[in-house]
Amino acid sequence: MxxxxxxxxxxxxxxxxxxxxxxxxxxxxxxxxxxxxxxxxxxxxxxxxxxxxxxxxxxxxxxxxxxxxxxxxxxxxxxxxxxxxxxxxxxxxxxxxxxxxxxxxxxxxxxxxxxxxxxxxxxxxxxxxxxxxxxxxxxxxxxxxxxxxxxxxxxxxxxxxxxxxxxxxxxxxxxxxxxxxxxxxxxxxxxxxxxxxxxxxxxxxxxxxxxxxxxxxxxxxxxxxxxxxxxxxxxxxxxxxxxxxxxxxxxxxxxxxxxxxxxxxxxxxxxxxxxxxxxxxxxxxxxxxxxxxxxxxxxxxxxxxxxxxxxxxxxxxxxxxETDSQIQNIGTKEATSFNGKVDLENVRFSYIDKEEVLKGVNLQINPGETIAIVGSTGAGKTTIINLLNRFYEIDSGIIKIDNTNIKDFTLESLRKQIAVVLQDVFLFADTVYHNITLYNPEITREYVINSAKQIGVHDFIMSLPNGYDYDVKERGVMLSSGQRQLIAFLRAYVSNPSILILDEATSSIDTYSEELIQTATETITKGRTSIVIAHRLATIINADKIIVMDKGKIVEQGTHSELLMQDAGFYKNLYEAQFDTKVA
CATH class of the missing domain: 1.20.1560.10 (ABC transporter type 1, transmembrane domain)
Known part of the structure; x- marks a missing residue:
């Protein structure tokens, strides 16, 4: 044999x-x-x-x-x-x-x-x-x-x-x-x-x-x-x-x-x-x-x-x-741009069979809206991002962008319209410039510099030895976590996405970097649909809508002030615990 x-x-x-x-x-x-x-x-x-x-x-x-x-x-x-x-x-x-x-x-x-x-x-x-x-x-x-x-x-x-x-x-x-x-x-x-x-x-x-x-x-x-x-x-x-x-x-x-x-x-x-x-x-x-x-x-x-x-x-x-573990890329529509309307209809998903992480999630995001998703660890926040980018296939339900099933888009064009800034930023052993462009020939150095100025990170980059040509070494070890985040923000911005996702992007950075990132966030979320996942509630108070998740389900949603008005609400308890204060 x-x-x-x-x-x-x-x-x-x-x-x-x-x-x-x-x-x-x-x-x-x-x-x-x-x-x-x-x-x-x-x-x-x-x-x-x-x-x-x-x-x-x-x-x-x-x-x-x-x-x-x-x-x-x-x-x-x-x-x-x-x-x-x-x-x-x-x-x-x-x-x-x-x-x-x-x-x-x-x-x-x-x-x-x-x-x-x-x-x-x-x-x-x-x-x-x-x-x-x-x-x-x-x-x-x-x-x-x-x-x-x-x-x-x-x-x-x-x-x-x-x-x-x-x-x-x-x-x-x-x-x-x-x-x-x-x-x-x-x-x-x-x-x-x-x-x-x-x-x-x-x-x-x-x-x-x-x-x-x-x-x-x-x-x-x-x-x-x-x-x-x-x-x-x-x-x-x-x-x-x-x-x-x-x-x-x-x-x-x-x-x-x-x-x-x-x-x-x-x-x-x-x-x-x-x-x-x-x-x-x-x-x-x-x-x-x-x-x-x-x-x-x-x-x-x-x-x-x-x-x-x-x-x-x-x-x-x-x-x-011979391992068949690819996402089925059978879509024929080219996503040249999105208005930014996102719908999740009864979405169920599990990383391990019979252990559901999302349990029938229904969510609607309007074009240009900034929504925040909060909840305890394991609630399913990051999973929504993974499914929106089709890193994983959903078990059941449907996810739509601009009223079109995301499976109908080609995988490359779908992901090109969605930019993600993660908490743990990965940088390659290369220059700052190449880590921003990722060798995309359509992104010029002039465009990168102008974009950096627009979101307020140009001065930081120029303070580095060799500026945009500074070698950050393996995984960006030559930079602080805050500096890596700033580069990740610029990387997302120059890709000009229709939908922006920030996953715990300000959870572990210093005050100075946070101020720069807040400025960058305001710039890059302007006019585009944005999804912000955060533990620090202070960063999402001004969101158009806050989604509260627990154990794979949406338990509350509304604006910051609306959620604080709910007696014994999940969000209200999170807010009071984080700021050590009672909300009347």
């Missing part, structure tokens, strides 16, 4: 070679030429010894030496082109697979990333892809080349001396049996190695990302012990690999040496008996031929292992490529 799966995976990999068909053919051609040139040298050596050295023919000897030199040069050339073209083909194929894999992962639902560790996806996209390249550079084509070489060599050996060749053939079943056992053991060992590499990558990636938490809570020793345990499993997996190699290769060497000894003994006895069945040229040639025959057989096992690792890696990569 496993072999069928692996054959299927190999076929899938080879399918990516179709655009490079001519190059694929040339690799095979060079493999054939390489096997012919390699096998020709021992035969020429036999002819040199028997026809010229034995007969003291110096002219013929010189001629054959030159001929052997030419054949050697041709073999070197064939080896070069074969190796170069095989590696070239392999690298182009993995380039195509990696592009397809990244594009596929980028289209996954957020739910997929909720369940899959990032380290695993990194392993699949980097090291597993590199292992696939080895199928071509060190595996499949090398095996084909070695098999061709062995076939040609056996043909020449039978032509030269069939009795000596039979001795060689008697030893081959032993080596083939050992190779088969070795290959099976190594398949299991390599599978375990890839699993442990993935686990190691996942652990390291998570701990490096969360190093601040590790150090804040003094977990360095604990995490180190956990790392040691995972590293030990990784080491044990490789130890099996090393053990099997240590057993197999000495066996292969012994079989090869014993066969060579048998050839020398039998051939030597024939020469001493003077029966003419074996010549000195045969012995010279067979000394080379046995090495050339057994070395590929010995190396084929090693190359099978490399190819095995590549196929196992391919299985893992294709598992992701």
């Amino acid at each position: 496993k072999s069928k799966v692996q054959t299927k995976s190999l076929k899938k990999v080879l399918a990516y070679a179709k655009p490079y068909k001519s190059r694929f053919i040339w690799v095979i051609v060079w493999a054939i030429l390489l096997s012919i040139f390699a096998a020709a040298r021992p035969y020429l050596l036999k002819q040199t010894v028997d026809s010229y050295i034995s007969l003291n023919d110096k002219t013929g000897l010189l001629y054959y030496i030159i001929l052997m030199g030419i054949v050697l040069l041709l073999e070197v050339a064939a080896q070069f082109y074969f190796t170069y073209w095989a590696n070239w083909l392999g690298q182009d194929i993995i380039k195509d697979i990696r592009n397809k894999l990244f594009n596929h992962i980028a289209s996954f639902k957020m739910k997929y990333f909720d369940n899959e560790p990032v380290g695993k996806l990194v392993t699949r996209s980097v090291s597993d892809i590199e292992s696939i390249a080895s199928i071509f550079s060190q595996g499949l084509f090398m095996i084909v080349s070695d098999v061709l070489k062995m076939v040609v060599i056996l043909g020449i050996m039978f032509y030269m001396n069939w009795k000596l060749t039979l001795i060689v053939l008697l030893a081959m079943p032993i080596l083939l049996y050992a190779t088969n056992i070795f290959q099976k053991k190594m398949r299991v060992a390599f599978n375990e190695v890839r699993t442990q590499v993935s686990n190691l990558n996942t652990f390291v990636q998570e701990r490096l990302t969360g190093m601040k938490i590790v150090q804040l809570f003094n977990r360095e020793d604990i995490e180190f012990e956990k790392f040691k345990a995972i590293n030990e499993k990784h080491n044990n997996a490789w130890q099996k690999n090393i053990l099997y190699n240590s057993i197999f290769f000495p066996i292969a060497d012994i079989v090869s040496s014993l066969t060579l000894g048998a050839i020398v003994w039998y051939g030597g006895m024939n020469i001493l008996d003077g029966n003419g069945m074996t010549t000195f040229g045969d012995l010279f040639a067979y000394t080379m031929l046995i090495t050339m025959l057994f070395n590929p057989l010995r190396q084929i096992a090693d190359k099978f292992n490399v190819m095995q690792m590549g196929i196992i890696a391919a299985e893992r990569v294709f598992e992701i490529l």
Whole structure:
């Protein structure tokens, strides 16, 4: 069963070679030429010894030496082109697979990333892809080349001396049996190695990302012990690999040496008996031929292992490529702009089956209106944002923008009209300018600068070293949380969205940054539908409407003053608790 799966995976990999068909053919051609040139040298050596050295023919000897030199040069050339073209083909194929894999992962639902560790996806996209390249550079084509070489060599050996060749053939079943056992053991060992590499990558990636938490809570020793345990499993997996190699290769060497000894003994006895069945040229040639025959057989096992690792890696990569976790992008309408009317009609949603987060939510937002959504953690506030952007699919109900089901819009055009500023701003290791534009060629530097001036963040950016060209490093570590928020506001503003969403955008910033953000908020929400999610009620007092959520339902809605007038109201209790005051 496993072999069928692996054959299927190999076929899938080879399918990516179709655009490079001519190059694929040339690799095979060079493999054939390489096997012919390699096998020709021992035969020429036999002819040199028997026809010229034995007969003291110096002219013929010189001629054959030159001929052997030419054949050697041709073999070197064939080896070069074969190796170069095989590696070239392999690298182009993995380039195509990696592009397809990244594009596929980028289209996954957020739910997929909720369940899959990032380290695993990194392993699949980097090291597993590199292992696939080895199928071509060190595996499949090398095996084909070695098999061709062995076939040609056996043909020449039978032509030269069939009795000596039979001795060689008697030893081959032993080596083939050992190779088969070795290959099976190594398949299991390599599978375990890839699993442990993935686990190691996942652990390291998570701990490096969360190093601040590790150090804040003094977990360095604990995490180190956990790392040691995972590293030990990784080491044990490789130890099996090393053990099997240590057993197999000495066996292969012994079989090869014993066969060579048998050839020398039998051939030597024939020469001493003077029966003419074996010549000195045969012995010279067979000394080379046995090495050339057994070395590929010995190396084929090693190359099978490399190819095995590549196929196992391919299985893992294709598992992701064949994962159907995309948001259905079947809409045909292009959203060039929205008036901003948003309707949620009896929307139900659950991240985990049968554990509803939204329980029949009905909500209407009018064009140009600024609404605020408040409630305790887990009430479902951020979930509404995720559904509006179609990061997740709703279980039932309908979401409309401008009276049109959001599923009827193309995914790209829908998200282009909705800008989100999150509490935890993610910045790439790049310049401020590129983090604002995200390499959108339609957004010019002049437009960015003018926009920054309009929302009041230009002076802040210019205060940084190199201004807009300041490198914020990985995740924007060179900036404070407030500064990152300001860049996120500008990023949202320059995209000129029809609908703006602020998710806890002012929850963890300093007073100075908050003042700048308040100014920016007033500017960018003007004239467009805006949804503000906030714990700090002071930031949403002037909202046109406040939506209060609890346990996946809307429990209250109205203006700030209207909600404060409700006796024992949910919002009123939140307000009094937050400001430590009683509202009459």
